[in-house]
Amino acid sequence: MNKDRYAINSSEQPSSEERLCPRISIGIECPFGDECKFSHDIENFLANKGPDLGRRCPVFEAFGSCEYGLRCRFAQAHTTANNAQIVDEDKVKLSEQEKKTFNHISKDMLICLRKKKYQYPRTKAFEHSSAPKRQRIQTGNVDFRGKTYLGPLTTLGNLPFRRTCKGFGVDITCSEMALATNIMLGKQSELALLRRHESEDIFGVQLAGRRVDVIGRATEFISAECNVDFIDLNLGCPIELAYNKGAGSALLNQPTQIERIVRIMRYVSDCDITVKLRTGIKTGNNLAYNLIPKFERWGAAMGTLHGRSRQQRYTKYADWEYIGECKQVTGQIPLFGGGDVLSWEDYWDHLETKKQCDGVMVSRGALIKPWIFREINERRVWDISANERLDILKDFARYGMEHWGTDTYGIANTRRYLLEWQSFLHRYIPAGLLEVLPQKMNERPPPYYGRNDLETLMASPSPKDWIKISEMVLGPAPDGFTFIPKHKSNAYED
Ligand SMILES: Cc1cc2nc3c(=O)[nH]c(=O)nc-3n(C[C@H](O)[C@H](O)[C@H](O)COP(=O)(O)O)c2cc1C
Ligand SMILES: [Zn+2]
Ligand SMILES: [Zn+2]
Incomplete structure (x- = not known):
């Protein structure tokens, strides 16, 4: 969980004296004057800025004004001849009415938060009350049953990606895992993970942690200050960093600690509390079956089981039979299953034919082919063309720039997240080229030629080719730009 994972290369990041002041950039006076740590020299900035990447600015088009002003890499779309910024007042009013995020x-x-001034009345009440009083009304806000669920994905499950999946009809979305400690400490990068797009109509936030008091406080804060439908407790994260601190899957053999955590989460929040877990820690020693029957009593509204142990990571197929056994003991709340779903056949097989769960979570399947949700809903394969796939990336680029910004840094961020995603996307094998449908998760495709050059390029496992594709939707990458996928090192998928 390297949260600085997207600290941009120092070569791409000029010092603040070289960066144009954000105020000067949008044509307002800067109160810091000569003391400002940013440059106020517009001429010099524009001389070194590099060409615009296009004539239309995605932020200006979406919101009616562009907060990046002269720094925007599409600045010509909203800048007059004397460097003043154009504002489309009607659109600004409209976009204010319909909040987008x-x-x-x-x-x-x-x-x-940072000064520890935030009052956590409910957490404190919980801590000071005796057990029998620790009951608050059970809320069943969300009807999870049978809905499609895009699983939480660190780094990759960012807001622009989730927005892409919403476009293909997924019902439930969840934030990337956030560390409860960092939420409580007011770390901006962690709080940014809580952002919700307007299209996300059933949205939850996932928390990881170990301490009851810390998770209680983070939950209370999110429930009170954010707009979420559920908060999910992570009991599955296999990463050393979390595991060694006793968080994620390390909690699986501490049922008493899980009980305390779920109970306090239920007590301090008004939204649903859900739990996501693996089958166990060590292969051959499953823990989920004994834990799952207790979730309902502790106050959880839903559980999700990924059918693998921590030790197993991503080797072998997920154990869906075991998920089916766990479903029998879940009680009144729904149990979602997850693991290896890459086709509409897989999905309906688990849900309807084998009745192994009350809903299916799709994670890597959505990274490899985000249109899987349309295939699931329509119960048929979509032999999507390479051009249609490129259009998906164009949309992502637009969503990315709306989210991360249209200045050099925002575009660099968008590119890095796009490239990260491409490390999954290239694994898709076009349905029209497969002799036997459907594609299976653990089958690595042999090298193949696509039906046109773009389709062949999209199948390339080389980051150099991913950069080429990124340039088709984001303009040229900086000179000497290189890319190594981060998820390879986060051990989520070895
Ligand atoms: C890159 C990556 C990041 C992930 N991040 C999270 C996470 O933040 N929280 C979590 O509970 N699971 C996370 N997972 C696990 C998935 O949500 C899911 O449970 C698992 O990949 C199995 O489902 P699948 O076969 O459909 O991918 C991640 C998986 C991958 C591949
Ligand atoms: Zn300034
Ligand atoms: Zn702009």
């Missing part, structure tokens, strides 16, 4: 935490709130 939620869960922006204000500066004042950040300071409040």
Whole structure:
């Protein structure tokens, strides 16, 4: 869980004296004057800026004004001949009415968290009350049963990616895993993970941690200050960093600790509390079957079981039979299953034919082919063309720039997240080229030629080719740009 994973290369990141002041950039006076740590020299900035990447600015088009001003790499779309910024007042009013994203935490709130001034009345009440009083009304806000669920994906399950999947009809989305400690400490990068797009109509946030008091506080904060439908507790993360701190899957053999955590989460929040777990820690020693029957009593509204142990990581297929056995003992709440679903056949087989779960979570399948949700809903294969796949990337680039920004840094971020995603996307084998459908998760495709050059390029396992594809949707990468996929090192998928 390297949270600085997207700290951009120092070669791409000029010092602040070389960066144009954000105020000057949008044509307002800067109160810091000569003291400002940013440059106020517009001429010099523009002389070194590099050409615009296009004539239309995605931020300006979406919101009616572009907060990046002269720094925007599409600045010509909203800049007059004398460098003033154009504002489309009607559109600004419209986009203010229909908020596009939620869960922006204000500066004042950040300071409040950092100075430990935030009051956690419910957590404190819970801590000071005796066991029998620790009951609050059970809320069953969300009807999870039978809905499609895009699983939480660190780094890859960012807001622009989830928005892409919403476009293909997924029902439930979840944030990347956030560390409860960092939420409580007011770390901006962690709080940014809570952002929700307006299209996400059933949205949850996932928390990882070990301490009851810390998870309680993070849950109370999110429930009170953010717009979420559920908060999910991570009991599955296999990563050493989490495991060694006793978080994620390490909690699986501490049922008493899990009980305390779920109970406090239930007590301090108004949204649903859900739990996501693996089968166990060591292969051959499954723990889920004994844990799952207790979730309902502790106050959880739903559980998701990934059918692998921590030790197993991503080797062998997920044990769906075991998921089916666990479903028998879940009680009244729904149990979702997850693991290896890469086709609409897999999906309906687990849900309807074998009745192994009350809903299916799809994670890597959505990274490899985000249109899987349309295939699931329509119960048929979509032999999507390479051009249609490129259109998906174009949309992602637009969503990415809306989210991360249209200045050089925002575009660099968008490119890095796109490239990260491409390390999964290239694994898709076009349905029209397969002799036997459907494609299976653990079958690595042999090298093949696509039906045109773009399709062949999209199948390349080489990051150099991914960069080429990124240039088709984001313009040229900086000179000397290189890329090594991060997820390879996060051990989520060895
Ligand atoms: C790159 C990557 C990141 C992941 N991040 C998370 C995460 O933050 N939280 C979590 O509970 N699971 C995470 N997972 C696990 C998935 O949500 C899912 O449980 C697992 O991949 C099995 O489902 P699948 O075969 O459909 O991918 C991640 C998986 C991958 C491949
Ligand atoms: Zn300034
Ligand atoms: Zn712009």
